[in-house]
Amino acid sequence: MKHIVFNSAGIGSWATGMRVAEKYGTDNIIQLFTDTKKLNDNHPHRGEDDDAYRFLREGAALIGGNLEWVSAGKDIWRTFEDSRYMGNSRVDPCSRILKREMARKWIEDHFKPEEVTLYIGIDWTEAHRAVKNKRFWEPYNVEFPMMDAPYMTKEEMCQWSESLGLKRPRLYDLGFAHNNCGGFCVKAGLGQFYTLLKTMPERYAYHEQKQEELFAVLGKRVPFLRQTINGKLRYLSLKEYREQIEEIERKNEDVACQIDLFDIGGCGCFGDVDDIVEKVITA
Ligand code: SF4
Structure with a gap:
């Protein structure tokens, strides 16, 4: 049985990978990273923050197993242009095309459902997302290790990584709640x-x-x-x-x-799956 951890370069998916490694060892772990950046294009503001790639590589090394790096070869703005749709908090062509579809294709190309378990970094505060994700990834089985005790806050996960010498993503220090798309998100407030x-x-x-x-x-x-x-x-x-x-x-x-500066919005490329929306925009 292979264990595929969706590694988004955030602290939640890093902690998820660590829990999977602690439970099953590292021989059969695959960390799957879906890049939002055009490959071979280093524009400083396109895609992920540069430091996210540092956190991804160093964090993946601590977890162990293989790091698989996949990309659709385009960035979020190209997905909006191709879809002729400006993404928003309800409909997100960016994470659908660059994240969910890329991940599903890679998994289906390599494994049958009975050969793998998938892991997503949803935590105990996001139980509502887990139900939708279970349904979304069928017939594959998906688990959420950070929903289990001992329950950890994001800060505690960051302290865990730093106790192992892995500095938290710089976007957290700048005040961002997520380490996705360099601080940008069409679902943000x-x-x-x-x-x-x-x-x-x-x-x-x-x-x-x-x-x-x-x-x-x-x-x-x-x-x-x-x-x-x-x-x-x-x-x-x-x-x-x-x-x-x-x-x-x-x-x-x-x-x-x-201005309501507490309106952060909800950023979650893998966490925010909604079957109805997914069907509408893939039609
Ligand atoms: S972080 Fe936001 S903008 Fe970036 S891919 Fe995910 S949903 Fe789209």
């Missing part, structure tokens, strides 16, 4: 994009420009950032959001009083 703007303005500018280019290709503006003001929901582009923040700051007003 106003708070995460504020952090992105303040900690890596050049990366924010890169994505702002890519979004404007996509709107031009689509012939319509379909932003994904959601903001509720006086009970009314509106959608705003990265450009509009940046300009709103700049206007607040220009007036020397407090951003936290006007």
Whole structure:
């Protein structure tokens, strides 16, 4: 029996791999990493944060077994262009094409369902995601070791890795809750994009420009950032959001009083599977 751990370069999947290795040994472990970066293209803001690759390689070495590195050969903005769809918190062509479909194809090409168990880094706070994932990966069996006791917080997982000499991903130190897509995510909220703007303005500018280019290709503006003001929901582009923040700051007003910086959103490429949405966008 092979044990395939979906390694996303985040602390949750690292801890998952460690628990699998502790239980079964490392002889039959495969860590499967699905890259969101175009291979052979080192644009500094495309795909994952450079430090995510450091954490992935060093963390994979601590876990043991083989690290399989697969890529669709395109980045998230290309998937939106190809799908003619701006991803959002409900429909995510990026993680479907670059993550879930790549992973499923690789697994189906190499193993029958009875030959492997899959492992995803969902933890005890995300039980609702586990049920959907069980159904999504059928007929393969999928397990979630971080849902089991002893229950660990993300901080405790980071302390575990650092006790072994593996420094936590730098994005966590910058205030991001996830180590995906370099701090960007179409499922993220106003708070995460504020952090992105303040900690890596050049990366924010890169994505702002890519979004404007996509709107031009689509012939319509379909932003994904959601903001509720006086009970009314509106959608705003990265450009509009940046300009709103700049206007607040220009007036020397407090951003936290006007924007919900606790709106982090829910980023989870493997965790957020939804059968209905998956069917609609693959039709
Ligand atoms: S982190 Fe967000 S933007 Fe990146 S692939 Fe996953 S869902 Fe898409």
